[in-house]
Amino acid sequence: MGENTPFSHSYTPLKSTQHIRIIILEPSLDPNAPLDFSFHQASLPDLEAQYEAISYTWGAPILEHPLFCDDGTRVYVTINLECALKKLRYRASQRWLWADAVCINQRNDQEKATQIPLMVNIFRGAKRVLAWLGHGENGEHEAINFLGRLSRSPMISSGEDVRIDERVFQAVTRLLQLPWFGRLWIIQEVVFNTDVLLICGQAELSAIRLFSALSLYYKSLKSTNFKTEPAVIDKFQALDRVYTIWRSHCVGTPNSLTSYSRPHRILTLTSKFSSYACSDQRDRIFALYSMAGDICKPSLDPKEDQGDAILMDIDYSLDVSQTYQKFASAVVRSSAGHLAEVMRCILQRRSLVADKLWPSWVPDWRMAPVRDPLVNEDLFRELTGTVRQDGVGLRISVSQNDCIFTPDYFEDEGRPQAIIITEKGPNEFSSVRTENLLYSILAFFRNHICSRGLSNAAMVVSNMCLPDLENNTGAAEGLRLRKMVWTMLLDPIKNSQNSGKEVHSLLQAVGRTMNSRCLFSAAAPSICHGGAGTIIGTGPVELLPGDQLLISAAGTQRCTADVAMRQALVLRHDKGDSYRLVGDALLVLYDKKDCKYPTCRCHFVAKREYRPNQTHSVWGIQTKAFQFTLI
DSSP, X not given: OTTTSTTBOOOOOOSSTTEEEEEEEOOOSSTTSOEEXXXXXXXXXXXXXXXXXXXXXXXXOOOOEEEEETTSOEEEEOHHHHHHHHHHOOSSSOEEEEOHHHHSOTTOHHHHHHXXXXXXXXXXXXXXXXXXXXXXXXXXXXXXXXXXXXXXXXXXXXXXXXXXXXXXXHHHHHHXXXXXXXXXXXXXXXXXXXOEEEEETTEEEEHHXXXXXXXXHHHHHTTSOOOOOHHXXXXXXXXXXXXXXXXXXXXXXXXXXXXXXXXXXHHHHHHHTTTSBOSSTTHHHHHHHTTOSSEEOOOSOTTOOOTTOEEOOOOTTSOHHHHHXXXXXXXXXXXXXXXXXXXXXXXXXXXXXXXXXXXXXXXOTTSOOOSOOSXXXXXXXXXXXXXXXXXXXXXXXXXXXXXXXXXXXXXXXXXXXXXXXXEXXXXXXXXXXHHHHHHHHHHHHHHHTOSSOHHHHHHHHHHHHOTTHHHHHOHHHHHHHHHHHHHHHHOHHHHHHOOOHHHHHHHHHHHHHHTTEEEEEEEOTTTSTTSOOEEEEEEETTOOTTOEEEEEOTTOEEOSSSEEEEEEEEEEEEETTEEEEEEEEEEEEEOSSSOSSTTOOOOOOOXXXXXXXXXXXXTTEEXXXXXXXXX
């Protein structure tokens, strides 16, 4: 509506890339009077500590509430910003304020591209940050008042649990469910200023008091019987991350996430705050851009050394797909060589392999991570990537000191043969109990590989479902916990009677590992003595029969004397040497005995010297150096 009216304000261009606009809000005794203002433009250093910056949520992008400029024109904003300005307007004097929807020309992508990198300094240079949470119609202001009292309590120092009743619990829960606490932009709006005031209706609370009170509240909550929703727990954890970053910037404590010199990494930030919301999905990158220490605008001086920085402009002329593709390309092209981190971002999320318009090697940062990668740095170290000139394809080279088995890699009478997925097994794990999930995996495993040796099979299943257990707990503790899983599989009756916290925790870990994953079997025609054999594994739920495996010999984890786990990438052939990345996989390989199929007796090899452009004897098969393109 606002863009089409003849009264719509025509913005005067900013005088330089270091200039910003401030609105001077006129006073009124009537809280419902129209909002009158004027613009003031100056360089950011000249305006330092002369204005207050507003942090708020846009809400629905319906711009139909007018602000009346002194030149007779109007700027249209959302209802939430109108409410914030009416609340913040003084009764008898002007108030200098900065709000992005008014002070940045939202219809000018070029201005947005220059102003957004300045926002860190805009909020840092403000006299105070005013966080507008809303009117508190549902009693959220009661939580603000309670947390304010708690922040002044002696129990903050003693750490003694505070009494939480039903009314307080519900009020704090409603407070944390307000949209402001889940908005991506609030992170940089809060963490760079030491004076942040939260306003909810008539209640006010400083951010430092909020952090202090919530810390004790969350500790005390654990000793109550109140059921806290997972989404609310996520808000506590996200606020803890915000507090840690705020402390590192504003206080400079040595035990913060990083040191004081702002070295937060952009990919780390996108992962940590993936649950936060933004109305423009390009802001998954742009809202965190100025907070990160490893991304910057490319220098116009070709002689300037920008080190290992990720070089990328903020460009709102690109759509979401183009923005993410440009960002992923910039990360891979950086001299630090961050291919492994881009791959990890992909593998943490649901695969978009079926969407031919989306490059399979580009993460979709709109999706939150749902699983931990099954592969580790051993596999990533074997891969190097080069973005093609068209920016769509990623050329992958396998260059490593160990052996690797790749699609169309093995030759049988001169014809290349791939390791092909032949069957997709159980995958509806999200709707079943974890105990039943384990038994399904065990049954699938024994049906395809083991004709005997239940104990041996149980041991392998525990390794497949908890691949990182020893790394997270230590070798001795990991072995003890793994034996607990074996017991659950070997003695279901005893397991049904065991409801201890450790068992529950282990089953939760299994559930996380198998989230969005399925079982599969694959044919390995050339690596097995005497002909075809069967491999089983777990991989992304998006895989299909006919997909191929790139199997790494690095990072092999031996489960028993006869069984080893191997890491792999799942690829879908497109045409020529082009593939689409489906995800990662963990494979079970048997050697010599306990095989249902005698031909599936695979011999493991030790590391050997790698010489480029030479063939290597692997499991008795001649293999060649390998390159392919991800599209």
